[in-house]
Amino acid sequence: MTFNARGTYAIFKNELMRMFRTIFGSILSPVITTSLYLVVFGAAMGDRMDLGGVNYGAFIVPGLLMLTLLSESTSNASFGIYMPKFTGAIYELLSAPVGVAETLIGFVGAAAVKSLILAAIILGTAALIVDYSIAHPILALGYIVLVAASFSLLGFIIGLWADGFEKLQIIPLLVLMPLTFLGGTFYPISALEGPWQYVAMVNPVVYLVSGLRWTFLGESDFPIMLSFGATLGFLLICIAVIGWIFKTGWRLRE
Amino acid sequence: MPEPILNIRGLEKTYKGGVKALDGVDLTINRGEIFALLGPNGAGKTTLIGSVCGLVRPTGGKIEVFGQDLATSWKNVRRQIGLVPQELSFDMFDKVIRQVRYSRGMFGSAPDEARIEEVLRSLSLWDKRNAAIRELSGGMKRRVMIAKALAHDPQLLFLDEPTAGVDVELRRDMWRQIDMLRDRGVTIILTTHYIEEAEEMADRVGVIAKGRILLVDDKDAIMAKLGRTEAHFTIDSPLAELPAPLTGYPVHLEEGGTSLVYRGGDGTGKGKREVAELAQLLTREGIAFSGLETQESTLEDIFVDLLHEPVETAA
């Protein structure tokens, strides 16, 4: 049972081309949104925030990056697998010599790569608006890759699970968005009032934001290993779920 | 000696809702043949194809393709299989040529622009290669589906109602396509509701209903076995009994001797010949007749007959 490298590449390329078919939706819109946050919160209100020496603009860059990574990875990957299910084009994938590995690398890989491209553009744009630097560039890159891959996997699962456009939107909109906004994108958890700190600690996105912030600023709410471990654990859970899905043919084969 | 390319044994599929779509299907397809699977709506044709192509998980039975067990060697085997499903389904916003390249790649074949061009030209799609699929007419879209299925040069091709909703001209065009594929040695299994399509194209015909194969045979053999000619002679003055020279034929009198009815033949033209002989005999005997109606039974009649008979033997 040999790995179908050509098939994997074909899926990957097709997905990437599909995602970049409309430049506006795929690049401009997330970049503009992020820039607006930076201008409004970072440049305009930044002076009023006291973060003990850290510039507020530089503080929210990793938070905003995480916001974009989570929403883009999830929505791109979920859309990527949902669309062929919706149009019926999935028949081809099911009849092709393409297994779990090929499908995952093709679909999830393309979504993750798109997120990485977007992350690079956003970091470039952010440099024009606020003054920031990256304390641990290699670790930052590794962490971004890990997050992009994990949430593309989550998106893939959502895309398989969804049997209507509504379900496709529900998790990103009702779960991911609130968790990210409440997850310390715009403020340090230590700034929260007593009990709210404990509430925040059950929000998994807090650890993601904290981890990325650590690679940028060199300090954060939680130890980096905790963040890293949590993200890796999440990635493994996603892979296990997908393995089960393919084994049972759930939502794929009749 | 025919070489089996697809061997299905005891195939069963019960859908989640409890519908038994396939009920112990046995079928062997030989290399290079064109096999037409006929059956009414809901007979299980699409389910049967889906089971071989990986769209449906069978609940029982065994499938061998190219002598390999599909359950374990599916990845090797699928490189050689092409499928044109019943419904039009693809990324409507993509360009024709990109979709065809995509299919070729997905099935693990190396890029080959010359072959892509050949496939597109043979389906008269070359001029439309850069059009978005959604801009094409329905018939053209169907051709794109076929182009996608042919892009990786499959040895075994499934066509699920390839000419549904296609006009006569395009249908003839499609038949020419199938002929060309036959010349290339491709084995084709097609399902159809158009009897003339099976008669025109197929080497062998299988009839399926309610998830069971009722009959499989050479198309000509089916016609010979079940093909019938029916003729009604309207006799001017009623006959009391059958004239002696006619007794050797499968004829009898009806309607008080004013109608002579012939039922016979075997689909090889024997029926027509005998009717002509009968006409000459009647003239020679001085029996005047003022009308003659003849009817050849088509595959369709055979098919309807079969469905109304209890299942006797499954091939």
Ligand SMILES: Nc1ncnc2c1ncn2[C@@H]1O[C@H](COP(=O)(O)OP(=O)(O)OP(=O)(O)O)[C@@H](O)[C@H]1O
């Ligand atoms: N996904 C499904 N879930 C449940 N039942 C199904 C499913 N697909 C098909 N069936 C049922 O299985 C039976 C066989 O369907 P199938 O599509 O194989 O028939 P068919 O011979 O291709 O019909 P047609 O000529 O209309 O295309 C039908 O009773 C159908 O309702």
Ligand SMILES: [Mg+2]
């Ligand atoms: Mg069907």
